[in-house]
Amino acid sequence: MSGKKRNEAEESRRILDRIAKESDPSGSLAVRTARRVEKHMRAEDADQSDPIEVWGTRIGRVIGIVLLVVLAGWLLSYLAGA
DSSP states (O other), X not given: OHHHHHHHHHHHHHHHHXXXXXXXXXXXXXXXXXXXXXXXXXXXXXOTTXXXXXXXXXXXXXXXXXXXXXXXXXXXXXXXXX
16 A cells, blocks of 8 residues: 555655646746747757757748748738738
8 A cells, every 4th residue: 555655645746846837936928938939949959969950940940930920911911901
């Protein structure tokens, strides 16, 4: 029985740690989202030992945002009938 209780206690601790991380009071949803976007744009998920991959990822992501803005502007002008 003690082994089962120990497993339940470990699972409870993992769940509480996860909840604590997800409900971090130091930042609101907007702050957490801004941090995630910043990490994404800095290409922190790319292989940091390969500078070409890092810069290529950054450039590609910036081009993607530029295209998004251009397409959104085109759509708005099209819908406005200009």
